[in-house]
Amino acid sequence: MTEHLELLHEAPSHPVNAPPLLFLHGAYVGAWCWQQHFLPWFAAQGYDAWALSLRGHGGSRTDRPRDTLSIDDYVDDVLRAQERLPAEPILVGHSMGGFVAQKALERHPFPALVLLCSVPPTGLSGSLLHMLLHTPMALLEMNLFTAGKRKPHRSLVKALFHHLPPEPDLARYLAASGPESLRAIWDMMGFARVDRAKQHPAPVYVFGAEHDKIIPPDQVENTARFYGTTARILPDFGHTLMLEPGWERAARAIAQVLQPAAQAA
Template identity: 25%
Template sequence: MTNVLFIHGLWLHATSWGAWSELFEQAGYQTSAPGWPGEPDTVEAARTNPDSVADHGIDDVVAHYTKIIEGLDSKPILVGHSFGGMIAQKLLGLDLAAAAVAIDAAQIKGVLPVPLSSLRVTFPVFKNPANRHRAVSLTAEQFRYGFGNAISEQESDELFERWAIPSPGKPLFEAAAANFDPHSPAKVDTANELRGPLLLMMGGRDHTVPEAITRATLKQYRHSDAVTDIVEFADRAHSLTIDHGWREVANTALAWLRQHSL
């Protein structure tokens, strides 16, 4: 049975993949959605103990999931959202995965656009340089701008209450400095010819990872003949994996996997 490993991004708990895991298992996959290094098992515990995830950077997260993958009986399919999408691309480039679906993925090294909306979303982290070593929480209002701007305020607030957790600031500082650091942890082996297929998915109304970032990410793969596809959900935003329309996104990913006999 093929393994599917779900990787969440900043400010969402690993259990936010629950509906996806159930759907993928019904489709015949074996799934898991482990949290980031230090992440408690529940949303409540993560909120109570934010220091447990503080100061973990991109390399820490990659090493964490690499160890998990090494414990599997075969290379998994990776499905990552936001920073989880970046991590999925890194692991795919390292030939640790059979394929990857990167949904509204955080920008990798080489991606130049920095839209104003992205800066507004990350301001709660960047406003204090000390946040590089801390865990940072969003308010419900900040979550609505960064995640829930394409859904009702009521639904956004419900998602915030259900899934939002503090997350480490360090990955954002690392990504922001990526194009000035030759050894940036945000670097992905986009030229790998032998890697498995990659699907980039994006929400056309996403404030956190606007489509300009995803399209610029696609261009980074132009030197590889490995499969790299892109799909846009024009009316969706960063909450597209957890809001009322999640099933359309998940079914699109499943259809793509079948298309590639995965």
Template identity: 25%
Template sequence: MDIQAESTAADAPEWYRKAIAEDADTTGLTVDGTRVTVRSWGPVDADAAVVLVHGGSAHSHWWDHIAPMLGDDRRVVALDLSGHGDSDRRSAYSLDAWSEEVAAVCAMPGMPADPILVGHSMGGWVTLNCTIKHRDLVGGVVVIDSPIRELSPEEEAAADNRAFGPLKVYADREAALARFHPVPHQEHSLPYVLRHIAEKSLREVPGGWSWKFDPTMFGRKMPRPELLERVDVRVALFRAENGLVTPEIGDHMYTMLGRRAPVIELPLAGHHPMLDQPLPLIVALRTILADWEHSYPLGR
């Protein structure tokens, strides 16, 4: 889907315009010598918190229209993992390093205890790994369309040279925006959401404009499915109806998690539900968060 210049927030519904107009507090953390950008919404004295973790090659602005809609009584935090967005790059990337960055956000001064992690795609595996390494910091995790597979969709696209190769420099900003598309491709992404995320994905470089992500992050194997058997916090699995987590994969993940994690289908959604079905995603997240704030987790 090409992004046209006229596909702006002016075309969007009122709820979306109000959400992205909400200012986020921006700060940074240094984790293992690397500066990580952190953006926050909601009251600083909240009793509950949510940490949003993006997928591969994405960034915290993918959540700009989601975060403000998760409730006025919660602190909602989104970070740019290293090598993504406005965070610094590393000489090498790993699931463990990204998990430490999420843990550092959970441990920030003033952060409410037991935040709920929400991870999309590759970010789902980052959050699951974080819960294993830092059980004491995490109250639960919601995993959005993160399938059990050897490679993430971004990894597969990089390996096949379909995307994420050496970063091209575009002399014209609009030409760069027109080249933006999610991986994997999905048919019904909302143009005004794509436009906003594309604009936040670009940085000015000598000679023009280029993408913010570091393409050297690709080439890692995904964690083994057995990682799920080590997760000891409450979990909810969101599968997109037209995404990568098939009903069979969802059932398998449910079993490996001890048959205690609900598998919730997001109707009509592609792999990136914040792009094509943001309101069902928001409703599902708010429902899980409300339930978990008034219930006890079921052990294995």
């Protein structure tokens, strides 16, 4: 079976002169996490806004066992998706999606990357050590969730959000989430590190969250140093900033760094 990829789209009513935005989700979720707030907001600012569900996530299907899906498979999905867009997109990747975006830049010359609370180019080892030391119950619950064992996951929810969404929204987000590929997680442990020498030249904008317990600010700073840039740590946010109350502040910060890209397009 050919992989079917879900692409969500919000067209701008008053387009700006800028590349499209292709949003890449993190582990356990799908393109729906961008549809809630970010896609319509960026479309309202004039951006042609798209969100991809990687295979096995959201509405994207695969005939392969979930745990065999690799980061390279997810990169293939990004390259296929960009061919369906009207122009070369800026990649906006969150968490695992940020790692996929970095690997995609090894294979294709995208105009720019925006990394949000992204897995660092060197992998997840620093993040997992931080969770083991500071939020061990959240790490345990993350492993249970990966294994498909659905529980309330109270510690994991507290690690994902600094400010909890309204209860009906939170319940909907958890119901829409699902296990992640063990192969992809192992890849991010260091078996598929980003090779800077292979990456095409492009601006890389690095954002983190002040209260992120999954990818803490020091890991975000490491990513910024890798790209020779400065990390922007957004105050009063947790890891899942696109779904937290106050998400507009994060969206505005991203739009601010995209303005030069829009003007250069």
